[in-house]
Amino acid sequence: MLLDRVAGYVADAAGASVDHIKVVLLLFAAVPLSLVYPYLPPSTRSPLVHIYSLALVTVFCCFTLPWTNGFLQLLASSIVTWCIVKVGVKQKWGASMQWIVFAVALGHLTFKQVPDALNIIAFMRDPTFSKIDISGSHLVLVMKLHSFACSVYDGQRPLEELDETQKASRIPEVPGLLPFLGYAFFMPSMLVGPSFTYASYDAFTSHRLFAKEQAAGGKTPPKVVDPTVIPPGRRRKAAKRLLTGVFFLVIYSLYGGQYNMARLLDSSFVKGKSFWAKFVFMNIAGAFARFKYYAVWCIAYVLLDSWNMNANVWLRECIYKRLAKKGRKPGFKSTQITFIVSALWHGVNPCYLMTFVLGGFCQAVNRSLRAGVRPFALPPGALTTPSSIGTPVPMPKVDVQPGDKSAPPPRNLPKVKLQPPPQTPIKTLYDIVGTICTLTTLNFAVVPFLLLDARLSIRAWREVDFYALYMIFIPFLVLNVFGGVGVLKKYQKRRDRKRTEREEEQERRRIEWEAREERKRQLRGEGLPSLGLDVEEMLREEEEEERRAAAAAAGQSEGKKEL
Numbered sequence: 001m002l003l004d005r006v007a008g009y010v011a012d013a014a015g016a017s018v019d020h021i022k023v024v025l026l027l028f029a030a031v032p033l034s035l036v037y038p039y040l041p042p043s044t045r046s047p048l049v050h051i052y053s054l055a056l057v058t059v060f061c062c063f064t065l066p067w068t069n070g071f072l073q074l075l076a077s078s079i080v081t082w083c084i085v086k087v088g089v090k091q092k093w094g095a096s097m098q099w100i101v102f103a104v105a106l107g108h109l110t111f112k113q114v115p116d117a118l119n120i121i122a123f124m125r126d127p128t129f130s131k132i133d134i135s136g137s138h139l140v141l142v143m144k145l146h147s148f149a150c151s152v153y154d155g156q157r158p159l160e161e162l163d164e165t166q167k168a169s170r171i172p173e174v175p176g177l178l179p180f181l182g183y184a185f186f187m188p189s190m191l192v193g194p195s196f197t198y199a200s201y202d203a204f205t206s207h208r209l210f211a212k213e214q215a216a217g218g219k220t221p222p223k224v225v226d227p228t229v230i231p232p233g234r235r236r237k238a239a240k241r242l243l244t245g246v247f248f249l250v251i252y253s254l255y256g257g258q259y260n261m262a263r264l265l266d267s268s269f270v271k272g273k274s275f276w277a278k279f280v281f282m283n284i285a286g287a288f289a290r291f292k293y294y295a296v297w298c299i300a301y302v303l304l305d306s307w308n309m310n311a312n313v314w315l316r317e318c319i320y321k322r323l324a325k326k327g328r329k330p331g332f333k334s335t336q337i338t339f340i341v342s343a344l345w346h347g348v349n350p351c352y353l354m355t356f357v358l359g360g361f362c363q364a365v366n367r368s369l370r371a372g373v374r375p376f377a378l379p380p381g382a383l384t385t386p387s388s389i390g391t392p393v394p395m396p397k398v399d400v401q402p403g404d405k406s407a408p409p410p411r412n413l414p415k416v417k418l419q420p421p422p423q424t425p426i427k428t429l430y431d432i433v434g435t436i437c438t439l440t441t442l443n444f445a446v447v448p449f450l451l452l453d454a455r456l457s458i459r460a461w462r463e464v465d466f467y468a469l470y471m472i473f474i475p476f477l478v479l480n481v482f483g484g485v486g487v488l489k490k491y492q493k494r495r496d497r498k499r500t501e502r503e504e505e506q507e508r509r510r511i512e513w514e515a516r517e518e519r520k521r522q523l524r525g526e527g528l529p530s531l532g533l534d535v536e537e538m539l540r541e542e543e544e545e546e547r548r549a550a551a552a553a554a555g556q557s558e559g560k561k562e563l
Contacts, residue, residue: 023191024249026060031242034188043179043205050182050205057185061134070134074141077108078184079177081145085152086174094153098322101149105142106344112138113347136191139345143195143314144184150318151198165317169197179205195314245298252291259288261450264460278463279440286443289450315342332480336360351448351457358445361472368479369434372488377430378421380499437471444468 033056040049061071081101088097113135147169154162154170162170175183175198183201203209261282263269270278320338324330339360343352421427445468448457461469478484 022065026064027191030188030191031238037204038207042207043182043202047178047182050178053182053187054185056187057190060187060190061137065134067134067137070138073108073112074134074138074185075181077105077141078145078181080104081149082174082177082180085149088149089152089156089174092156094156095322098146098149098153098318102146102318105145106341109138109142110344110348139311140189140195141184142345143311143318146318147195147314148180148183148198150322163321169199169317171198175202195311241298245295248291248295248298252288252295256288256292259285261285261289261447261460262456264463265451265456270463275465279467282447282460282464283440283443286446286450289446311342311345332364335363339363346449349452350454351452354448354454354457355445358468358472361476362441362445364480365472365475366438368485369475372479372485372492374430375492376488377424377427379424380495441468441471 043049061067151169151171154166155172183198323334339356343356346352447460451457
């Protein structure tokens with residue numbers, strides 16, 4: 001087969017495995033294939049767009065890659081999910097439906113991952129992971145299936161109970177099996193992701209995402225929907241992202257072996273090196289380890305035309321926010337459960353738990369620092385910038401056809417601009433120190449994720465004296481366990497109250513001073529343009545009258561003296 005020969009040639013030249021090269025070549029091949037989607041008939045008129053995705057994915061998995069068995073398992077998992085949702089809506093299972101789908105999807109994934117984790121002999125025979133399977137696609141599918149169930153559940157809830165993101169992604173009615181399978185096996189995201197909502201897929205395949213108001217026959221009214229409109233600059237942005245992905249791929253290929261986290265386990269390499277030398281190497285190796293993910297994400301970004309590319313949205317919207325009780329905000333427990341779910345989603349290897357549980361504590365410390373310490377880097381009373389999550393606008397249900405006069409989707413929506421907090425020198429220093437601490441802690445935490453061996457991970461941590469554990473757990477104990485955040489918030493309130501009282505006193509004095517000055521101006525006739533000249537004239541007349549009266553009185557007294 002041509003792809004096998006090309007992949008074998010490239011693999012020999014690059015020193016990589018054939019399976020990895022195949023996946024990379026298929027990612028590049030998916031770019032021109034994905035350009036066809038906007039020109040296919042809308043899904044409201046033809047199922048061709050769904051069939052197109054299913055056909056390409058079948059060719060990729062069953063005829064190009066040796067994933068036939070895995071593809072059939074994913075297909076079965078998707079059909080089971082659709083049946084659960086269909087029955088759950090009909091039987092009114094409520095919130096239980098989304099968690100049943102989550103348990104089934106994640107359980108199937110875990111069931112597949114356990115044999116791989118326990119197959120130590122296979123790992124020892126192939127320690128470089130030269131074989132690649134459909135596990136990555138299965139990870140993406142789990143997010144899609146659970147997200148779909150959550151969106152259907154949101155479609156059954158009153159709008160008053162939903163936030164803006166949930167309103168935008170809700171599904172009022174369960175779609176048919178073919179559109180659902182087209183969503184689950186959408187070709188551009190099948191190999192490496194990303195995951196996205198069914199509402200986004202429906203807007204894309206129905207062409208509502210590309211709809212535009214247009215005057216019919218040169219007249220201003222009526223408005224029609226033009227299904228051929230493609231966002232301007234789409235190909236230029238895609239090419240830029242593709243080149244960025246290639247850049248990261250080249251950098252990783254050139255320097256990934258030199259800056260490999262496993263070199264910290266080589267006694268000949270670390271011998272004689274100081275703590276700071278090993279510290280710098282660990283952080284450089286952590287950055288290069290992420291480059292391969294950046295490369296794949298950038299290429300996937302090209303395929304999906306700027307749709308979200310990571311699992312954070314799924315974890316936040318479908319796990320984290322739904323764990324909190326109604327009317328309450330998620331707390332530390334919700335954070336830790338979310339990170340544990342993320343670890344189980346990646347695999348059953350305990351190294352994933354080491355990385356993500358540590359990430360949960362990092363998140364808790366970050367919140368405590370932001371709530372307790374960050375306000376002291378700002379002027380008293382200054383408001384911090386509220387967090388903003390871009391949410392897609394819900395598209396109206398329109399059967400997009402040439403000349404159709406249906407209501408087009410909203411355009412020119414106002415953009416909310418958030419003003420940043422005042423950037424003081426202390427705030428700048430806080431940002432710099434926070435960025436450095438975040439990156440160094442992240443590179444420390446990902447060591448188990450990269451090595452996938454708990455014993456070796458602890459050994460690598462020992463080489464750098466477990467520095468990040470001190471950076472995480474000392475602030476956590478001080479701020480979260482011993483009540484440091486509460487003490488700092490009380491001091492903040494006292495500081496802000498003093499500042500408020502001082503400003504109120506200054507404002508009171510300013511108002512009193514302005515009132516006194518206003519009275520003086522009124523007495524002088526200033527500040528009253530319509531009466532000022534009359535008052536001055538009256539004062540002059542009164543002075544003249546007084547002088548005349550005085551002169552007359554003086555003349556009368558002199559006349560009496562003469563008599």
